[in-house]
Amino acid sequence: MAAFHQRVFSGVQPTGNLHLGNYLGAIKRFVELQAQHECVYCVVDLHAITVWQEPEELTRNIREVTAAFIACGIDPKKHIVFNQSQVSGHAELAWVFNCIARLGWLNRMTQFKEKAGKDRENASVGLYAYPSLMAADILVYRATQVPVGEDQKQHLELCRDIAQKFNNDYGKRISDLGFGDAYFPLTEPLISGPATRVMSLRDGTKKMSKSEPSDNSRINLTDDADTIAQKFRKAKTDPLPLPSTIKEMEERPEADNLIGIYAALADKTAEDVLKEFGGAQFSKFKEALTELAVAKLGPIGAEMKRLTADPAHIDAVLADGSARARVIANQTMKDVGKIVGFVGSSS
Ligand code: AMP
Ligand code: TRP
Secondary structure, three states, rough: OOOOOOOEEEOOOOOOOEEEEHHHHHHHHHHHOOOOOOOOEEEEEHHHHHOOOHHHHHHHHHHHHHHHHHHHHHOOOOOOEEEHHHHHHHOOOOHHHHHOOOHHHHHHOOHHHHHHHHOHHHHHHHHHHHHHHHHHHHHEEEEEEEEOOOHHHHHHHHHHHHHHHHHHHHHHHHOOOOOOOOOOOOEEEEOOOOOOOOOOOOOOEOOOOOOOHHHHHOOEEOOOOOHHHHHHOOOOOOOOOOOOOOOHHOOOHHHHHHHHHHHHHHHHOHHHHHHHHOOOOOOHHHHHHHHHHHHHHHHHHHHHHEEEHOHHHHHHHHHHHHHHHHHHHHHHHHHHHHHHOOOOOOO
């Protein structure tokens, strides 16, 4: 396949309660990738409204995710930070992809099944078509790599299927127009490290999530030191001391989760952490974990507060990012229009 310009893209929904899972599974990786890659990071407000959002709260949450990006170390001058609704190419390409993706493909999506629950008849059409919009987010920038948590793996496979089918269906047009043998890259997911799936602090078999009613199930990026300490103290564990080997950890989801969190925060492997704490009591380990989490998250929370106090500055960052994103997305939509055969797309 043709060689593609390397570009990283990822998105986070502005749906409140940004937590340690979002940080370790996604945002921390976004920050690291900046050194070697051209990155586009998006606050996906169009995705958020696939379930009902109070308008004032949505506005606040868009600014809060933007503040979190910046507070965690994303540089919006060197890279692109913006909100999805302001670049019309996302919704336009999503429509084209709705006509490429098959019902059978979307019917297999587990996130839809989980979010729609039993009352599927009453879920929005947007929630069902969500993965097609997600593919458009990525491919409107023809992004080659996407850092995400484990829960997004299936959506990224669908993104590749859509790219492949588009490249095949329009193969002749794509090559006749001089785009080579493929217009869209088969995007690679970047899912790695010790915390690609951070679990609830109350139940090691459930994902840490923004929408879980119990706030004690997650560490929020804006939690203060006392709250972090209290939540880790209350975190569910089993009665045994910490395991000493990865094998022993496998049957112990809560231990596995806390060790993974420690490893990710300390930039170590789970093996390293077990070497240090294997055989120790949970109470001792939880103290070390709290100290580490407060040291890493405290400055982020403080910076988020400082940034959200000045919404005009955040809005200016988003406006600037949107303008730069639009340049790339508009070019893609021109190319796609030509490939598909729309009149008016050639100028
Ligand atoms: P969302 O909050 O659904 O918009 O997710 C934003 C990013 O955080 C995505 O890349 C998710 O895969 C990642 N993420 C969400 N929850 C977790 C979790 N519990 N563990 C690891 N990554 C997560
Ligand atoms: N679906 C992702 C989530 O819920 C958010 C998202 C939307 C995304 N578009 C994206 C992630 C494109 C990566 C790339 O977490």
